[in-house]
Amino acid sequence: MRVILPAGTTETALIEGISAAGAAPALMAHTPSADVEILEYGRPTQSPVTPVSPSGCPTPAAITRAVREVVGFDVSVVDAGLSEPTAAPTVDVGATPGRDIRDPVAVPDASSIYDRAREFGASLPDEALLIGETVPGGTTTALALLTALDEPADVSSSLPANPLEQKRVVVEDALDESGLEAGACVGDPLEAIRAVGDPVQPTVAGIAAGALEAGIEVTLAGGTQMVAVAAALRHAGLEAPLSIATTSFVADERDGGLQAACDRLDCDLVVTDPGFDARDHVAMNRYCAGEAKEGVAMGGALSLVPDGEMATVRDQFETIYARLGMGDGESVDGGLPDRSPADDAGDPDAPATEGGRGS
Template identity: 55%
Template sequence: MRVVLAVGTTETATIDGISAAGADAEAMVHTPSADAEIVAYGEPIRAPVVPVSPTGTPTPALVTRAVRDLVEFDLTVVDAGLAEPTGAPTVTVGARPGGDVRDEDPVATAHGAFEAARQFGRALPDDAIYLGESIPGGTTTALGVQAALGERGGAGAGVSSSLPENPVERKREVVAEGLAASGLDEGAAAGEPKVALRRMGDPVLAVAAGTALGCLETDTAVTLAGGTQLATVAALLRHAGVDGTLELATTSFVAADPSVDLDAVADSLDLSVTVTDPAFDEGDHPAFDGYLAGEAKEGVAMGGALALARAAGVPMADVRDRVLARYRSLPDLS
């Protein structure tokens, strides 16, 4: 099995109160680079941070890596607009860091990166892949794409958050500002996924949607491994003309998020949803407490990795033990 991770950044993430994908704004720009390294090597090797939330909750990359220790899978990281170097090997598709979604044209590379990622997806010889992401502020740009596509008013509306209290109103303001700056009404980019990505999205959504489209065009099965950002990838695929049920694998934390009706999202977008609960409540360790309080919830293909572990018959207690072993061996966190 191959897990493909699209990792990148935007200036949207630096808007106050939007994201918990880093201890602070300065650390956050390193989060996707560090996440990729953690899945590739078990720890950051070039990035100068271990990604944690402001309260110290460790990145979901740690969970994905722990699963990789137990259920071997190939890893392919795609540079979807990294702003800082990573020591993880990456595939290049021409993506650049995204701007601020409140500007007119925040993702100028969206078209090119989408098409290059589509070619990459078409060329992948695998029977099946899991597709995940790491991008701080990604639920805000996902909301922006939903708005541009006209999906926000439908049953599939809404996005989750890496914060326990989803700053929904703040995200809506940001998106409204972005639509105005881009000269778009809600739904103005329906049927035009690349326009939605360029004007209201981020480079990770562009690369993930392009990769998924290319895979599906060449009979590589795709499991969207994540929460509402990956559900937004599903919406983009619908607007690109993709029919048929799509697979989404996410965590119990997203399923339990009161700001998202996952069943309605699944109905609206014809998603077959796999929810996996790592039972962190049985873990009895501070590293798990943030997740139980609603922090992080998803990211770095965590839900997909947990699904792979369960499918392989690995007990969740073993996954938790590996997470803690990995956690204890991290620099600065031990």
């Protein structure tokens, strides 16, 4: 099994109160770069921070990494508009960071990103793919994409209290600035992404389209952001079988809405409960309280865990939590441990740092 992880940024994430993908807005640009290093190496290497929410909830990358260490799977990272460098090798599809969706154009190169990503997806030798994402602010851009496509718009949040009304106001402003009305882009998803999306969306959609056309089985690993991508694929005329795999945290928050969306888009839905309520650990408690919920292919990775092995994944998550410098299950109070490659000097278990981005 191969996990494809497009990673990018959008200035939409800087809108106050929109995202919990970082302890402070100024640090969110580092979140995707650090996420891919955690998934690749087990901890940040070149990235100077470990992503946590303001209350100390660690990034879903730590959970996806825990699954990888227990189950094992290949990873390919795609630079879908990173604004900070990463030591993880990446595939280049020509994406640049997304603008604030309240600008007239959010992703000017949406069509070219999609085309390059589609070529990449079609070239893969795998029989099956899980495609995830890491992009702070992605549920707001998902709401904007769904609204522009005239799809029922109800998205999740990385915050315990979903600021949905705030997101809707942002989306209304974004559509106004782009000269669009709700539903104006039915049948034209790339125009919707260009106007009010983020660069991860055409990357995921393009990879999925190319892979499906090549006969590869595709599962979109995520929650409501992947519903938006699935909607884009259906509006592009792609009718191939498609699955979405997410966590119980997202499915429970949506109260049946996620299943209804998948039914409407003719997608199979796989929901996995990692059983975090079985442990009294600060990180798992934060997830059970409604933080983070999904991201970095977490739901898709958890769906790969064999019966009887989830307790081992929880054990490994605790190990990774400690490895990331967050202590042994004690609250970090929203702190963000700084890291640099020099921090690992003399540590025989530290991953090697690779310079630059791969291609």
